[in-house]
Amino acid sequence: MAVDEKLKIELGKQGVFVTTLQELYNWGRRSSIWPMNFGLACCAIEMIATTMARYDLARFGAEVFRPSPRQADMMIISGTVTKKMAPQVVRLYNQMGEPRYVIAMGACAISGGPFKQGYNVLKGIDRYIPVDVHIPGCPPRPEALLEAFITLQKKIDGQALTGEGRPRFLDADAPGEFPVPEFGRHDLEPTSNPLVWPEPMKTRE
Amino acid sequence: MKTVEEIKAAIEAAVPGAGVEVVTNPGPSGQHSLRLDPAHAVAVAKFLRDDGELKLDFLSNVTGVDWPDKEIAEKVKVNRQVTKTVDGVEQTVEETVEETRKRFVPGCLEVIYHLFSMEKKHGPVVLRMRTVNRADQVTLPSFTPVWRSAEFQEREVFDLYGVVFSGHPDLRRILMWDAFEDFPMRKDYVEPNDFEYEPTAHDAVLKRAQEHKAAAAVPTQEGAAH
Numbered sequence: 001m002a003v004d005e006k007l008k009i010e011l012g013k014q015g016v017f018v019t020t021l022q023e024l025y026n027w028g029r030r031s032s033i034w035p036m037n038f039g040l041a042c043c044a045i046e047m048i049a050t051t052m053a054r055y056d057l058a059r060f061g062a063e064v065f066r067p068s069p070r071q072a073d074m075m076i077i078s079g080t081v082t083k084k085m086a087p088q089v090v091r092l093y094n095q096m097g098e099p100r101y102v103i104a105m106g107a108c109a110i111s112g113g114p115f116k117q118g119y120n121v122l123k124g125i126d127r128y129i130p131v132d133v134h135i136p137g138c139p140p141r142p143e144a145l146l147e148a149f150i151t152l153q154k155k156i157d158g159q160a161l162t163g164e165g166r167p168r169f170l171d172a173d174a175p176g177e178f179p180v181p182e183f184g185r186h187d188l189e190p191t192s193n194p195l196v197w198p199e200p201m202k203t204r205e
Numbered sequence: 206m207k208t209v210e211e212i213k214a215a216i217e218a219a220v221p222g223a224g225v226e227v228v229t230n231p232g233p234s235g236q237h238s239l240r241l242d243p244a245h246a247v248a249v250a251k252f253l254r255d256d257g258e259l260k261l262d263f264l265s266n267v268t269g270v271d272w273p274d275k276e277i278a279e280k281v282k283v284n285r286q287v288t289k290t291v292d293g294v295e296q297t298v299e300e301t302v303e304e305t306r307k308r309f310v311p312g313c314l315e316v317i318y319h320l321f322s323m324e325k326k327h328g329p330v331v332l333r334m335r336t337v338n339r340a341d342q343v344t345l346p347s348f349t350p351v352w353r354s355a356e357f358q359e360r361e362v363f364d365l366y367g368v369v370f371s372g373h374p375d376l377r378r379i380l381m382w383d384a385f386e387d388f389p390m391r392k393d394y395v396e397p398n399d400f401e402y403e404p405t406a407h408d409a410v411l412k413r414a415q416e417h418k419a420a421a422a423v424p425t426q427e428g429a430a431h
Binding site: 119120185 | 380381382383384385386387389394396397399401403409410413
């Protein structure tokens with residue numbers, strides 16, 4: 001049920017606070033995103049800088065870095081994901097409770113970055129787990145990570161709790177666990193999860 | 206510090222039949238190295254570490270080189286008898302002909318060690334060792350019992366080049382996973398075909414892009430039909 005925006009403001013002036021369950025729910029969801037305490041490469045240094053006093057991540061309710069995936073809401077993939085590390089990252093993601101979010105931070109995490117053509121680096125973590133926000137940069141500055149938090153908050157705010165665009169954890173049919181890739185003889189098996197990462201279509205030759 | 210020739214002489218005096226070869230470096234650094242015979246390598250290493258004048262107590266670096274099999278084509282001048290008709294008379298004439306001869310040079314794997322002395326403050330002394338070939342005889346003696354710092358670096362050489370170090374206490378892959386079968390730093394390593402669209406492909410990447418495009422051509426047509 002939507003509340004008329006003008007009426008809401010008018011009632012607010014009278015000292016009456018009107019909201020919807022959806023707004024309240026999303027406000028709660030977006031205002032206490034506890035990230036998981038793990039870093040993969042040099043981007044992690046920028047992530048640490050973001051948590052310090054100068055950038056004040058507490059404004060987003062995200063200053064509590066949890067050392068366990070069971071207590072975390074968000075995973076910041078901060079750095080290069082090597083093929084040897086990828087199964088562990090997916091496993092950690094599976095161990096997180098819903099609602100959970102992923103920020104892929106930096107060129108390596110979103111695409112492999114300068115190591116894209118190498119044999120040992122994953123060409124983006126979005127091949128195995130759903131990523132909410134991608135941040136380019138090598139490494140991205142703390143401001144870019146803050147921007148990612150703002151983007152994520154906007155995304156959460158815009159989500160309806162019912163219907164088509166509802167979050168994954170409210171959809172009983174949506175997958176809750178993502179297959180962990182196996183170490184193969186030459187490469188990871190499978191090389192991607194087609195449910196989260198369809199092979200990109202080339203529109204330009 | 207002693208020159209490589211002097212070190213070579215010292216080794217040969219201490220370890221009889223060591224079979225040390227000097228490999229000269231023509232570059233401006235002039236950093237010459239010593240190629241050891243794998244059969245005597247550990248004895249030579251112990252001598253280099255314990256000798257009072259050298260005291261090479263620190264192994265700084267272990268690395269590998271892959272020398273693939275080569276076929277060298279050489280032009281050789283050969284004299285041969287040729288029957289010719291000169292002025293209506295058949296004659297046998299000796300002629301010099303250029304002939305291309307192909308020579309097969311078998312490849313090998315080489316391991317390089319850089320030694321320094323903390324006590325005497327000198328170095329580096331560069332040691333090299335070669336395997337017999339690149340396929341089945343790839344065993345070299347490990348220097349881990351002599352210098353403990355060789356342990357992880359020899360594991361890395363084993364992982365990326367496939368050199369087997371006999372006498373290594375814990376020879377496992379260190380960077381790649383255990384089920385991995387290839388040796389990525391070898392020249393003939395074939396990377397997994399996981400190429401992705403690259404906007405500014407050039408050189409080796411362009412070649413891979415074209416190969417990938419050719420390989421992916423058939424499934425794309427199937428996809429278009431659906």
